[in-house]
Amino acid sequence: MADAVLAVVWSPACAACAAPLTEPTRGIVCGGCWDVLARPGGGSAGGGEARHRIAVPTGTPDGEPRTAGWAVGPYEGRLRAILHAFKYDGHRSLARPLARLMRRAGADLLAQADLVVPVPLHWRRRRRRGFNQAGDLAAHLGVPVADVLRRTRATPSQVGLSRSERARSVRGAIALVAGSSLRRGSPPVRGRSVVLVDDVLTTGATVDTCAAVLRAAGACRVRTLTVAQAAAPPPAQSPPPRPLRDARRRYGSSSGRSPAAGSSP
16 A cells, blocks of 8 residues: 555656556565576676676786676666665665675675675765765675775765776775774774675775785685676776877978978977
8 A cells, every 4th residue: 555655646756667566565666676686697698607707907007906796787878777786876675685686796706705804985985975885785795894994085986987097096095993993902804704895896906005005904705796786997098199280380381391301399
């Protein structure tokens, strides 16, 4: 009855497909969209497994190994829309069904994990948003959560940055939490197999930095599990050479001839 009343009075639409919700009391995403994402290939543009292997290069600029792992699917379509509703619109109830998809995609990682560690937010961003989306996801993965990482400084938005720019922006920005989380000065990650948890992975710069801190603290194995992987931005490009007309202008040529042979623009 409540669903019927809400459907008539409120007329809510699914956050993923925009179709009218017939059971709005069950959440802002329709059952059909969750079913599609749970099917093999449902979280990706192609078919195959109901998960997406994180594609990263073999090494970081600092020589650290990259943190391989799994995502539910690429950051597009239904998955992207659901993540926007979760992360930016504050629909924290989506953490549980998203984590259910993550448990399926990363079942082998979680079966071998001693701990899951959420990628941290800077305290200012967390205060503005009201929660850390990675922490909400980690809480529903069925593995003990160790909230042992912190942001030592605010980092700029990663949107629009190249791979190298992203790596520079997070370098040195992650550290271990001081205080009660580190029992007698010994991080609980020592000798443990750890799975890093985040919502979206793009270049992997942030999780690589987190993984380096965890390895330095003694973690024996670090892998990554995310909801989605976004298309990585291209590497920074060198500025294109000046057009010939700019060279002519620089040399004050009005005849349209090229600079004299042997001269250097």
